[in-house]
Amino acid sequence: MPAQAVQLFPIKNSDNAWRDEVFESLNNKIDQIIQQTDMVKIDDITGAIFQSKSDILGQLVLGLIKKNYSELLNQEYCDCPICGKRLKAWNKKVKRTIESFGGCLDLCRPYFYCKHCHEGFYPLDEALGLAPSSKQYDIQDVEAWLATELPFKTSAEAFKRCTGDTLSSDHMFETTNKIASHFDILDICxxxxxxxxxxxxxxxxxxxxxxxxxxxxxxxxxxxxxxxxxxxxxxxxxxxxxxxxxxxxxxxxxxxxxxxxxxxxxxxxxxxxxxxxxxxxxxxxxxxxxxxxxxxxxxxxxxxxxxxxxxxxxxxxxxxxxxxxxxxxxxxxxxxxxxxxxxxxxxxxxxxxxxxxxxxxxxxxxxxxxxxxxxxxxxxxxxxxxxxxxxxxxxxxxxxxxxxxxxxxxxxxxAHVRLKRSGAWWYISNANNILKLRCAKCNGTYDRIIQKYKKLDRKKVYAKFNLANSM
Ligand SMILES: [Zn+2]
Incomplete structure (x- = not known):
């Protein structure tokens, strides 16, 4: 039984507190930017906004989550999706970071633990279809896309130059291999x-x-x-x-x-x-x-x-x-x-x-x-x-x-343009992962396998709650 389906309350359309919070945080951010930056040239202004864009957008995303999921954000009781036992949320909400191209935010949400099943879960995470990692799938997609074209270090630099956000070359490497390891020949055809x-x-x-x-x-x-x-x-x-x-x-x-x-x-x-x-x-x-x-x-x-x-x-x-x-x-x-x-x-x-x-x-x-x-x-x-x-x-x-x-x-x-780089000596498994993704690009199936990866990756976390297929 989907955990988020438990204890659904009607959304209060008249409740616009989330909207006020978004505007308030935006106001605060503007003040902060004005105080910190001399806005003389256009580069100063756009640079300051670019640097803060993840925070600004993140607050907007958070506002919309609050608007759509107020009941799950404040959920006190939930039936265990495995055994059906009635559970009470932990006293304190648990914070996690969400990073995506649409913004970066901290999300505090209720946590439920079933002592009987030894399983803990976050109904809101499941409802939102969040990636288990803080980096959401839009970022992981671009990581793998870049790293199949460029050396990992150059990919990380390209990522920073284009997005303003920092990612390590190790993360690029791990994400690329993780995504590719889910697939075999028929997936990329x-x-x-x-x-x-x-x-x-x-x-x-x-x-x-x-x-x-x-x-x-x-x-x-x-x-x-x-x-x-x-x-x-x-x-x-x-x-x-x-x-x-x-x-x-x-x-x-x-x-x-x-x-x-x-x-x-x-x-x-x-x-x-x-x-x-x-x-x-x-x-x-x-x-x-x-x-x-x-x-x-x-x-x-x-x-x-x-x-x-x-x-x-x-x-x-x-x-x-x-x-x-x-x-x-x-x-x-x-x-x-x-x-x-x-x-x-x-x-x-x-x-x-x-x-x-x-x-x-x-x-x-x-x-x-x-x-x-x-x-x-x-x-x-x-x-x-x-x-x-x-x-x-x-x-x-x-x-x-x-x-x-x-x-x-x-x-x-x-093969050659990516694998033959000066100083590069590949583990066969990693080389094959890169080759798989490059083949998928050539075969026009790259976007399809990214979609499939999202499903499989979520399934690992949410499958036991029988939710993955509904995402
Ligand atoms: Zn249980």
Whole structure:
């Protein structure tokens, strides 16, 4: 039974004492500001008001709480929401601080304790949906938003410059990790309906199904052993792979982005993530032409084939061309006309689906150096392993992407720009939390997960009173 529903009295509309209190506190504040500040320049005036804005707004908020919740502010008796026993409020109200962008205030409210259930509660907190922490959810949202873009210290500074309020970089760090730790891949993905709607819109009036690409790639992030102390030796740093994928539709020259998911993880975990989104219906296989693109890493293709057997596969053209160029440089010397001609002829043949002939030709080459010999062997193995993925001409004609630029840019944007900072060596769990939130931003689900976080966080405190779902 909701605690605030107990002992409800009609609101006295005629009672405007709260309004008088707001005006009185505002008057006092104005006097205080005038006494303390020489108001000569506009900067003096706005600066003085900006500094006091949290207090001024806080008093207004407090007034409105008094207006709407006078009965809960003065509640003397309450039934225990667990056992139903009649309880009397503690003699003294208990003070707590509330900080939000809408103001900062101290709230004194009745406290009830049930000796039988060993539980204490504040009906007013529950009615207001307060965050357990003094920093309310609007502040926590901005903390996490900033800290997923900037180093924690810079985030704290940006926060102070924009709001005038001080927050420590530790608080930024803790809030960001706390929020992100509530979520997993499906939370940060758009829903099945949202994806299908976009697929349907793109399909409308078209003869062929639209192309959905699944691009997979790895990047490197600086990590360190967990736990290691901030002071003294932190343990040896290690570069680990951030493995990720991106799904999107091709719309002529543009792409319609759906999902980015990047984590410091092994290929098995990436495979599980792919399977999760597949099982959740986020890859509408019957409505799209599905195509995977990636470089030559065997883990990519092993996982793709396990989860999407029969999918069209494309080897990233630029990755392939690097191999061809390196062989040409070794065999015919870098920058020579011969090298250039051979590269061009090889690409033409690959674009005409003549990979078997290309492999045969390379096999027949007489190596001009030990390095050329090695490159010949490498390229033959590489093309043989991926021979069914290099029919670039047909892929282009079909409208598929032959380059994995879309995932490489996602890697850079999601992982590199935040994780690769000088001196930053991340715990894997913290790096993954940042990545989750950055993916949510890319996927357009950031606001949604913040809403969900609010519900879950309140639930921890209020669930035992069966209230969280009513908030
Ligand atoms: Zn009880």
């Amino acid at each position: 758009p829903t099945k309906d949202e994806i299908e709607q976009k697929v349907n819109e793109l399909s409308d009036g078209k003869f062929r199904r639209p192309i959905m690409m699944i691009a997979i790639d790895g990047a490197h992030a600086p990590t360190r052993p967990e736990p290691s102390s901030w002071k003294g030796k932190r343990g040896k740093g290690e570069w680990k792979e951030v493995k990720g994928f991106r799904t999107y539709l091709i719309d002529t020259d543009n792409i319609i982005h759906f999902i980015s998911w990047h984590q410091v993880q092994n290929d098995k975990e990436l495979g599980e993530a792919l399977l999760t989104i597949k099982n959740a219906g986020l890859i509408p296989e019957d409505k799209v032409r599905l195509c995977a693109i990636g470089d030559g890493a065997s883990w990519i293709w092993n996982r793709i084939r396990e989860i999407f057997p029969g999918i069209k596969e494309i080897l990233d053209f630029y990755h392939c061309s690097e191999y061809i160029h390196e062989l040409a440089d070794a065999q015919y010397c870098k920058g020579t006309r011969k090298a250039q001609e051979w590269v061009e002829a090889t690409f033409v043949r690959l674009f005409h689906n003549q990979v078997t002939g290309v492999i045969r030709g390379i096999n027949r080459m007489k190596p001009t150096s030990p390095e050329a010999k090695k490159k010949i062997k490498d390229v033959v193995r590489y093309l043989s392993n991926h021979r069914e993925k290099v029919d670039y001409g047909a892929a282009k004609r079909g409208g598929y992407h032959i380059g994995s630029g879309a995932i490489e840019s996602a890697n850079k944007f999601i």
